[in-house]
Amino acid sequence: MDDRIRRHAEVLVDQCAEVQPGDMVRVVAPPVAEDLVVAVYERLGEIGARPTLSWRGSRAQRAYKLALDPEDASTAEHTLAAIKETDAYIGINGARNVAESSDVSADVMTALRRANKELQDEFRETRWVGTQYPAPGNAQKAGMSTEAYEDFVYRAVDRDWDEQRAFQSQMVEILDDASEVRIVSGDDTDLTMSVEGMIAENDADDNNMPGGEAFTAPVPDSVEGTIHFDQPRMWRGEEILDARLTFEDGDVVEYSASQNEDALEEILETDDGARRIGELGIGMNRGIDQFTYNMLFDEKMGDSIHLALGRAYDENVPEDREPNDSAIHVDLITDMSEDSFIEVDGEVVQRNGTFTFEDGFEAES
Known part of the structure; x- marks a missing residue:
């Protein structure tokens, strides 16, 4: 063997x-x-x-x-x-x-x-x-x-998971202390959300193998703006391309896709919670360097973020908060390697895929 x-x-x-x-x-x-x-x-x-x-x-x-x-x-x-x-x-x-x-x-x-x-x-x-x-x-x-x-x-x-966990913990600490996150990519993604009081988690060698992300949950009604998911999403064998979602008060109010828009609609129509975001994840596994149509790997790619429509993970939500609830948890990915940045409480923490705690980081474009 x-x-x-x-x-x-x-x-x-x-x-x-x-x-x-x-x-x-x-x-x-x-x-x-x-x-x-x-x-x-x-x-x-x-x-x-x-x-x-x-x-x-x-x-x-x-x-x-x-x-x-x-x-x-x-x-x-x-x-x-x-x-x-x-x-x-x-x-x-x-x-x-x-x-x-x-x-x-x-x-x-x-x-x-x-x-x-x-x-x-x-x-x-x-x-x-x-x-x-x-x-x-x-x-x-x-x-x-x-x-x-x-x-x-x-x-x-097959990685040094202690080292990977330590690397990711730096982003977890940033998210754990954050109030607002803004995601900007190109001309068609500018999305803000509150993560105030939510709990950031470090996915290394826990529930997913491979791991490789820092993730949290937004306050359900806080998501505002538009995001273009420029990576494909397979749904029941159908490939959803160029999904675009616009949010107001946390809910999807407009949506489109250049291919299989009906599949995107099916996801959104699952239940009320399917129109809200349950997870913000930031990919950090540098061993995953290409898209493979497999969400277990694709969502962990360095230089990417993903948002999940639907259910929030209990570990991200304090006991005194109501988590977003749904029968689904569907991740969608945006490439952050070019013309992109993640801003936390007004400070850029990742630009063009490079984190503030990595060599080569540039605070301003």
Whole structure:
């Protein structure tokens, strides 16, 4: 077995999920990721954990969704019960065909997202991590050979995570003390939001592998202005291009896309919370240096920011505040490498992708 797969498994089990002897661990993965599952199970055995495995078949899921009446979508109580008894969850993504569910109706997908919200809420109470196996379908979507994609994935995953965390902590400290954030890029992005009292978090080797971002939540009704998401967003196999959103009092009041605008509309129509922003994330993983149509990696790219339509993460919102609530959490990305800056309380903290605490930073253009 490739040593990089074993190292990947060790990071997932030991650092991300922090599995202890006797823990009940749920592993969910597609068959294409069997090598990583084997390595994860080997490590769980060495620790003395108690795992259970659920294979996730994309063709079977598609068949179910095509046959399902949206009115029949409801919470899977047996899955909910299993999550409640789980100490740690390890989710592994990987696809032979990334567009397998592209012909499933929007009504079914929306109904299932709403039905699964209770599962998502309970799932977040466990120790969990999600990761990517370098499967052929994902390599093809990224426009890379399987071997090149493997190198890309492991370059992003196999890092000095203590060093990465320390690097990101500098941005976390800036966000934690901030009142207002302004994002400017080119001529068509100028967006402000309040983050006063919100809690900034450091995503290194925790819930996502790879990690690589500092993130917080805006005050839901504070987002004002317009943003152009110049990086594509895949949604159920459809590519949304050039999404533009205009906000007033926190709500999306205008939207457009140069391709698949109906998919963007589907996202926004999920529920009331889907028209508000639940997360501001700032990508900081320099090991991710190209766009690959995989949000787990793309949102962590250095020189990028992302905003998530929908649900805010509980860890970003103090107990005395009401978080933005939704059945979705959909990230959209803007490149900040050129003609761009991030301003915090009137001070530029990143210009053209370079942070104030990095060599080469220029406070003024």
